Amino acid sequence: MSERFELPAELTIYNALETRDALLAWIKEQTVHTRDYLQVSARDVAEVDGAGLQLLAALSNTEQAWQLVDASAAFIDACRTMGFAEWLENRHMQAILQGASA
């Protein structure tokens, strides 16, 4: 059982359905063990579109708290473009972002 959820390389409409189901299944497992923040990583995300971002928006609209722990440049760029900058706000991400810009 993984501690964090790795978003797929292609976070797009083409596999939005699978990603949603995988994410749901993983959340179900996790909540049995922990009541803490769910950790979602977008380290491998190479391609992302509106449908992909919408999945995370839908996750934000559940009662389950989550945070982004790692992210690829493509993902960060998409979040900023679309106005989902608040996902990048936690401390982990700040470190990654600074590392990226350095």
Added chain:
Amino acid sequence: MSNDADMDFIAQAMPAFISEAAEQIEAIETLLLELEEQPDNRELLDSLFRCAHTVKGSAGIFGLNRVVEFTHHVETLLDKMRDGVISLNPDISTLLLQCNDQIKFLVDTAADPDADTADEKDTRADLVVRLRALTEGTAPPQAPVQAAAVASSGAAADAGPRVWSIAARFGPDTFRNGMDPLSIVRYLATLGTVRSVVCGSDAVPALGNLDPESCFLSFAMELETASSREDIEGAFSFVMDDCELDVVAPETADQKMARAIEALPATPRLGEMLVQVGAVTQDKLEQVLSTQQQTRGMPQVDKPKLGDLLESQAGVAPEVVAAALGKQQKLREAAPTEERYIRVQADRLDAVINLLGELVIAGAGATLLARESRQVALIEANLHMNSLIEEIRNGTLGLRMVPVGETFSRFRRVVRDTAASLGKEVNFEINGGDAELDKSMVEKIADPLMHLVRNSLDHGLEPPQERLAAGKPAAGTLVLSAKHETGAILIRIEDDGRGINRERVLQRAWNRGLVEQGVVPSDDDINMLIFEPGFSTAEQVTNLSGRGVGMDVVRRNIEALRGSLRLNSTPGQGLQVDIRLPLTLAIIDGFLVGVGKSKFVLPLESVVEVIESGGDSIKVDARGRHCLELRGAVLPVVRLRTLYAVESSLPSRVSVVVVQSARGKYGIEVEVLLGQNQTVIKPLGRLFKTLRGISGSSILGSGEVALILDVGSLADLATGVAAAAAAGAVQTTAA
């Protein structure tokens, strides 16, 4: 669009596009006419622009370049109007209406390139020239920057970058249509600098309920760019159909915020709204809120309003607060009053109504059996069921009812154009457009009404000089109204024109042999002469009306709907045409009669009187026709017993029902009078199509079948046209 699958898809989707475009085009016309009356109504203008844009956008998908090219020019003009550079005047309105006709033509002939004749091309080129003259030539000097920006769209140099507020809410099918909000934002970013962007995800369902292929996103953005509105909206051209878009031009800071509030997705708290658009900071808001909390001890009435506090303490402009409050109010109102429609095919509805007819009959049968069983509980259950069936029947018939107003508003354009071409001034009023009528009736009444309206415009209303000379206002009045009257609808067309010139009508009727020379009928009868075939009084035949074909067709059409026409004319003062129509074609008020064991239904409105007579007072003339002497006149009589070979023992006394048809009065000989009843009409099967004199059937509560007599075609039988057939029937009985 290269491969076959795409072509297939386009071929399949084409009819849907055409019907959708037709709706948009109709909407454009209505909006234009409304806009003429309220030129400052921004919402109308916006809707107008959206309609035109939708037509252009979807035509683009189908590769209909002619539509796209032409509509583009119209859109440019509308855009200038939205920017306030050009304001609507009657000339522009006429031009736009003509352009709309052209768009309609282009859409209608989309599949047929040959239909676009040289004439049409010329018309179109001419319209384009006029549109361009408006959009390019005559920008008023007070708005030079804006004009320049639009004219040289894309060329950033001459106008400095400005900050646009863009709010977009995407429709659920956005992803499925292959579009992506993210790429739209990316594209927008290439136009200039994105000052801020906030993605609205409130409408996104929780992950478990999310359909990941539907789009629920929205965003609000501030974009600093030198591009024009057109360029910005261009980014949305492929999602326009199901996307709510609001692009707000740079304005004063307060106005901008007010607009941004309008554009916000539904967040109903005043404070949150103001924070989101940046009118007040979160800290300040909390401070003000706590002030409000502290004063809570006071009586409710004195509790300061948040809006007032924000104005006085946080320095928020009253304009901004007002906009936010307005938005709140709208949100509250919008939820319950939202009207929803479902489109249903008419035949499906007919099928349900037919089934209901069967249900009524089955119910009647069950009631009869229940009564015979003498079980009180069963009888009561049955009664309850029957009353429910009755309610369902009324409700279902109600489903077919549509307001006549839609048909009426179509006439606005006709009146406007007709009056203009005749050089007359007309105020057109519509009253009671919400009166309801059966859908099939509404469709069939449109043409006769159109003819009557044109007739009033053409013959009734005088030219302005003549009106002034007669002491009337220069502009004539034409009123189209509808109201319900006991089981019928009354549609009235009223004008204040010259009315009917009875002397001239009579003179012409004499000349044409419609009335015997020298005979002077009553005033009402003279009025009705204008509905006789081959009658026309207009000295000059215009291309609108006056050829003498038409008015008789109007009467025939209305009578075919079981309606009636009445004229009320005051010479020199005006004409009033009353059309009375039954509310539905599915039910009639019937007069039930019996011959032997058979039952027949006559439409009640055609019955004039009933006379008792001994069977032998009906004479047979030389050609085998029956007739009766009624108050000194000869009345042809149809004998149903012989006509339809009904088995019955000859009764000593019979009744004759005198009915009025288009061909005059005649009698129908029957044996029993069973009185009035409401009859649900069922069409006859194909086997009975050749049966003369019968228009349909109905099933009585007892389960018996009654045939509905067609008074019009039965008249032919009575007056001897079909004497041979009747004779044949007589022989059959004899044998």
